[in-house]
Amino acid sequence: MIRLDCVNKIYRVTEPGGTAKRDFHALRDVSLDIENGSIYGIIGRSGAGKSTLIRCVNLLERPSSGRVFINEVEMTALGEAKLRAARRKIGMIFQSFNLLANRTVFGNIAFPLELERWSKQEIKDRVNEIALLVGIDDKLAQYPSQLSGGQKQRVGIARALANRPDLLLSDEATSALDPQTTKSVLRLLRDINEKLGLTVILITHEMDVIKEICDSVAVLDSGEVVEEGSVLKVFTTPLKSVTKELMTSVMQTRLPDSFADLKFTGERGSRETDILLQLSFFGSVAAQPIISDLVRGFDVDVNILAAHIDHIRATPCGTLIIQLSGEDRGGALDYLLDMNLKVEVIGYVARFNDITH
Numbered sequence: 001m002i003r004l005d006c007v008n009k010i011y012r013v014t015e016p017g018g019t020a021k022r023d024f025h026a027l028r029d030v031s032l033d034i035e036n037g038s039i040y041g042i043i044g045r046s047g048a049g050k051s052t053l054i055r056c057v058n059l060l061e062r063p064s065s066g067r068v069f070i071n072e073v074e075m076t077a078l079g080e081a082k083l084r085a086a087r088r089k090i091g092m093i094f095q096s097f098n099l100l101a102n103r104t105v106f107g108n109i110a111f112p113l114e115l116e117r118w119s120k121q122e123i124k125d126r127v128n129e130i131a132l133l134v135g136i137d138d139k140l141a142q143y144p145s146q147l148s149g150g151q152k153q154r155v156g157i158a159r160a161l162a163n164r165p166d167l168l169l170s171d172e173a174t175s176a177l178d179p180q181t182t183k184s185v186l187r188l189l190r191d192i193n194e195k196l197g198l199t200v201i202l203i204t205h206e207m208d209v210i211k212e213i214c215d216s217v218a219v220l221d222s223g224e225v226v227e228e229g230s231v232l233k234v235f236t237t238p239l240k241s242v243t244k245e246l247m248t249s250v251m252q253t254r255l256p257d258s259f260a261d262l263k264f265t266g267e268r269g270s271r272e273t274d275i276l277l278q279l280s281f282f283g284s285v286a287a288q289p290i291i292s293d294l295v296r297g298f299d300v301d302v303n304i305l306a307a308h309i310d311h312i313r314a315t316p317c318g319t320l321i322i323q324l325s326g327e328d329r330g331g332a333l334d335y336l337l338d339m340n341l342k343v344e345v346i347g348y349v350a351r352f353n354d355i356t357h
Helices: 050-057 080-087 105-115 120-134 149-161 179-196 207-213 231-236 241-247 283-287 290-297 329-338
Strands: 002-014 021-034 039-043 065-070 090-094 167-171 199-204 216-221 224-230 273-282 301-312 315-325 342-350
Touching: 002 050, 021 050, 021 216, 021 224, 039 050, 039 179, 039 207, 050 065, 050 167, 050 199, 090 149, 105 120, 105 149, 120 149, 120 179, 149 179, 167 179, 179 199, 179 207, 199 207, 207 231, 207 301, 216 231, 216 241, 224 231, 224 241, 231 273, 231 301, 231 315, 273 283, 273 329, 283 315, 290 301, 290 329, 315 329, 329 342
Parallel strands: 039 199, 039 216, 090 167, 167 199
Antiparallel strands: 002 021, 002 065, 216 224, 273 315, 273 342, 301 315
16 A cells, blocks of 8 residues: 655745745645555646655655655655665656657666666566567667657656556656547556556546546645545545536536526526526436436426536446426426435526527
């Protein structure tokens, strides 16, 4: 297990346009438990402290206070020699690839093994093995300048895996790639995780990346963990505004702008109002004909204003925003509340308001 215990990182910075200095808290009391063999996502907006946090895991940045444990070894208590040895079991991949331009693909993957004084035959065998795993075994004689962005990142991943690490750190490794290449690299990371039992900590600002491969996620904001849990839990029941904002790109959670002129009455019990609902559902309930059952079972009309269906890993999930009309809309609402889905009353709108323009 990887455990961060009340980790703080404080930088002494100079005020703009002056000589006065102040403390800048890049991380504030960050505590996380990350299970071995999992893919753990850390997400936040720019400046949230994500890269500082991942560099504190392998102590490229030493925390100002707090402790870091990897498999019960307190990394923050190690001297430099033992820390260097411990880092050999931690691989890292970067957004900018960080490949050596004057070395071939083979030479880039071999480089950390050369530093460890592996024999030439051992290096050859390991490079061929890992290149085959990541799908670049036909590129070993080429140079980085001859590769696409996705191929360069695969070389970076192969190099990070060369020393057979137990932990792989990924710092925005897909943010410089196009969407199709990103999906390919993410599938590769999941494949590596499953085949090698490798723990992956993945830093990103994109919820799509978290949704695609992560088991759990922590949301970082201004250096603090504001929300954490399984990806399914955080996606289906986000608690903090920053989490909801990050999710807007992958989940429809608000009324579309085209319906911004709906006249909300605020009259909950009026016979002349319709109920505006947001339904959030996931798992097996996504396959059930809920809207059809609603119309057949109650004297109501249902107008679907917005809909979004997606998958979090293999679990279907989605949202519907509907306008519920009819004499038995209260009974229909009670029926929905009894279902295995989240129901939120957005408001009440005038019964005959034109929403089709």
